[in-house]
Amino acid sequence: MLKLENVHKWFGSLHVLKGVSFEVSRGEVVVIIGRSGSGKSTILRCINGLEPIQQGRIEVDGDLVEAHSRQVRHIREKVGFVFQSFNLFPYYTALENVSLALRIVKKKPAAEAQKIAEEMLARVGLSDKLEAYPDRLSGGQQQRVAIARALAMSPELMLFDEVTSALDPELVGEVLKVMQDLAEGGMTMIVVTHEMGFARKVGDRVLFFHEGEIAEQGSPEQIFTDPRHENLRTFIQSIL
Amino acid sequence: MTYKFHWEVPLQNLPAFFWGALATLEISALAVFIGLFIAIACALARLSKYPALRRAATAYVEVIRNTPLLVQLFYVYFGLPTIGINLSAFSVAIFALTLNCGAYCTEIIRAGIQSIHRGQTEAGLSLGMTRWQVFRYVILMPTLRVVWPPLASQFIATLLGSSVVSQISAEELTYAGSLLESRTYRTFEIFFAITIIYFVMSQVFSLLSYLTGRRVFRQAWGQL
Amino acid sequence: MPEIFIAFSYKDILFLLQGALVTIALCAMAASSGLILALAIGLMRTAQRFRFLRWPAGVYVEIFRGTPLLMQIFIAYFGLSILGLNLPRFVAMSIPLILYTGAYMGEIVRAGIEAVPRGQREAGLSLGMTYGHLLRYIVTPTAVRVMIPPSVGFLVQLVKGTSLAYVVGYVELTRAGYIVSQSTYATMLVFTLVGAIYFGICYPLSLASQRLELRLRRHA
Numbered sequence A: 001m002l003k004l005e006n007v008h009k010w011f012g013s014l015h016v017l018k019g020v021s022f023e024v025s026r027g028e029v030v031v032i033i034g035r036s037g038s039g040k041s042t043i044l045r046c047i048n049g050l051e052p053i054q055q056g057r058i059e060v061d062g063d064l065v066e067a068h069s070r071q072v073r074h075i076r077e078k079v080g081f082v083f084q085s086f087n088l089f090p091y092y093t094a095l096e097n098v099s100l101a102l103r104i105v106k107k108k109p110a111a112e113a114q115k116i117a118e119e120m121l122a123r124v125g126l127s128d129k130l131e132a133y134p135d136r137l138s139g140g141q142q143q144r145v146a147i148a149r150a151l152a153m154s155p156e157l158m159l160f161d162e163v164t165s166a167l168d169p170e171l172v173g174e175v176l177k178v179m180q181d182l183a184e185g186g187m188t189m190i191v192v193t194h195e196m197g198f199a200r201k202v203g204d205r206v207l208f209f210h211e212g213e214i215a216e217q218g219s220p221e222q223i224f225t226d227p228r229h230e231n232l233r234t235f236i237q238s239i240l
Numbered sequence B: 001m002t003y004k005f006h007w008e009v010p011l012q013n014l015p016a017f018f019w020g021a022l023a024t025l026e027i028s029a030l031a032v033f034i035g036l037f038i039a040i041a042c043a044l045a046r047l048s049k050y051p052a053l054r055r056a057a058t059a060y061v062e063v064i065r066n067t068p069l070l071v072q073l074f075y076v077y078f079g080l081p082t083i084g085i086n087l088s089a090f091s092v093a094i095f096a097l098t099l100n101c102g103a104y105c106t107e108i109i110r111a112g113i114q115s116i117h118r119g120q121t122e123a124g125l126s127l128g129m130t131r132w133q134v135f136r137y138v139i140l141m142p143t144l145r146v147v148w149p150p151l152a153s154q155f156i157a158t159l160l161g162s163s164v165v166s167q168i169s170a171e172e173l174t175y176a177g178s179l180l181e182s183r184t185y186r187t188f189e190i191f192f193a194i195t196i197i198y199f200v201m202s203q204v205f206s207l208l209s210y211l212t213g214r215r216v217f218r219q220a221w222g223q224l
Numbered sequence C: 001m002p003e004i005f006i007a008f009s010y011k012d013i014l015f016l017l018q019g020a021l022v023t024i025a026l027c028a029m030a031a032s033s034g035l036i037l038a039l040a041i042g043l044m045r046t047a048q049r050f051r052f053l054r055w056p057a058g059v060y061v062e063i064f065r066g067t068p069l070l071m072q073i074f075i076a077y078f079g080l081s082i083l084g085l086n087l088p089r090f091v092a093m094s095i096p097l098i099l100y101t102g103a104y105m106g107e108i109v110r111a112g113i114e115a116v117p118r119g120q121r122e123a124g125l126s127l128g129m130t131y132g133h134l135l136r137y138i139v140t141p142t143a144v145r146v147m148i149p150p151s152v153g154f155l156v157q158l159v160k161g162t163s164l165a166y167v168v169g170y171v172e173l174t175r176a177g178y179i180v181s182q183s184t185y186a187t188m189l190v191f192t193l194v195g196a197i198y199f200g201i202c203y204p205l206s207l208a209s210q211r212l213e214l215r216l217r218r219h220a
Helices: A040-047 A072-078 A094-104 A110-123 A139-151 A169-184 A196-202 A220-225 A230-239 B008-012 B014-047 B051-065 B069-082 B089-126 B131-168 B173-184 B187-223 C002-007 C010-045 C051-065 C069-082 C089-114 C118-126 C131-168 C173-184 C187-219
Strands: A002-011 A014-024 A029-034 A055-060 A079-082 A157-161 A188-192 A205-210 A213-218
Touching: A002 A040, A014 A040, A014 A055, A014 A213, A029 A040, A029 A196, A040 A055, A040 A157, A040 A188, A072 A079, A079 A139, A079 C118, A094 A110, A094 A139, A094 C131, A110 A139, A139 A169, A139 C118, A169 A188, A169 A196, A188 A196, A196 A220, A205 A220, A205 A230, A213 A220, A213 A230, A220 A230, B008 B014, B008 B173, B008 B187, B014 B051, B014 B089, B014 B131, B014 B173, B014 B187, B051 B089, B051 C187, B069 B089, B069 B131, B069 C131, B069 C173, B069 C187, B089 B131, B131 B173, B131 B187, B131 C069, B131 C131, B173 B187, B187 C069, C010 C051, C010 C089, C010 C131, C010 C173, C010 C187, C051 C089, C069 C089, C069 C131, C089 C131, C118 C131, C131 C173, C131 C187, C173 C187
Parallel strands: A029 A188, A029 A205, A079 A157, A157 A188
Antiparallel strands: A002 A014, A002 A055, A205 A213
């Protein structure tokens, strides 16, 4: 349902994406790994149109993604994005954070929006924190609210941008569990992460990004037990 | 609209405006220069451990900052003769502007010192620096760098604010305008031209302070 | 010395207080109308879709912040009579103050909008919100909280600025003080009173602004 063809992107004179192409089918969980600066976060932000691309095509369910256009909004209703720094709205409660977009974007009546929001927060295990403001929640709880917020829009594709990198180690597990449940429920996901355990357990396919290109891809077993690309081998060694 | 613009009136009197602008610059520069000394003293007073000093300095700053410059100007202009001091309008203007500027600069300096002070002093001392060395390299230089932009803004604010001293007939740019106006009655054209002169002055100084700030910035880094 | 107290009576104090009321009325007018103008200016300065709007607003701000308020009052006051408009003096006096407020508050609005972290705007966009949605639901809560302390501080500036109405003979507090001092010769007493009244209006505002600033910093 997602197709990238020969995507190039420059930040000024810096060539950050050099001809990236791949496809993701419905229900697939794709994990993207690589060093900082390899372009893995950038490609995610291009998929939902937060960053424009200079060359190539990105198609979500057949619709072309054009950043800064009016139509990209409709694509974003189908694509959920979870940020590394959570980006919860500070002056809204957890419940309001989740129901806000339902009311103003999907134009749902307040009662229905609230019901859906409560269900989503229950799914991520936060039914007792509905009225809490973000500054009262731990990092892990905030990230789970962020996931619930994205899920409430009933997306067909979920993008996760290093969502556990800003968390204290003991809080990482609760977020990964939510993501695993999502994957087992059949959600199409692209996950940029350093959590190799998650990649092995939950991923269907792993893409290794190096200097703006996909240097190697394959199943988790292939990538982790028999890496072929030299950079991939050094990368795995430095992580494990 | 039956009004006929007589733009030649300001244009023919540019020399008068030139000297007026020079006087304005002189007044403002003096006010900021002397004001800075007052400001440093008062900033240190506000940060000192003696409550009497703190309260006195705070009172000075708060009174000046919460009353209009025009009222301060009148107060000084009418008040000084009652205690036997008779100054020219020009000197009274400088006096009042200096008092005004000193109060605003106090806050700028105080904020600058406080933004650096804390742990940096301890770091410097732990490295074996003397108190004087700590002051010079750890406090003074960074404080100057932090303090430069708001001080430059204050100079421009003083420059623009100096126009009120025309009300006590101190000879500067605005007063030059009113003198001309009482002769020719071309109020609009005259003050429009004068406003342009003020605008040009403020833009020039804005640019100068930005460029100087960058040089001071880099210079400071080099010395450290 | 005793003659001063004979000449100065409570009627003069009343006159001064009337002047103070005019001052407050001018401020209220300038602040409320100026705020609307400031919102427009601030939005123009941060426009994303219609970027060309940025520079006219920028020029406007530069002009009104780079020229003396005294000159702005002169030009507006005499400009209006040239245009043949015979507006009531209160309105004629309000116009330059409104424009002045629009420029300074415009910068405050701009800072408020820019204070909203980029991440929150991206989160809103990712949920499919339009720019209008973002402004209304995401930017406003944060921006308003950030704007309040400097706005209260600006009110102090505005109150002091109304004293310049003196120069066109408009009777507000400063001109009232001058008139009383001319008729009673109790100049120092009068101006001390005038100063005290201004202080009484401005100091609480200054204190409030400082406290609001501290509260904002603690929450962030």
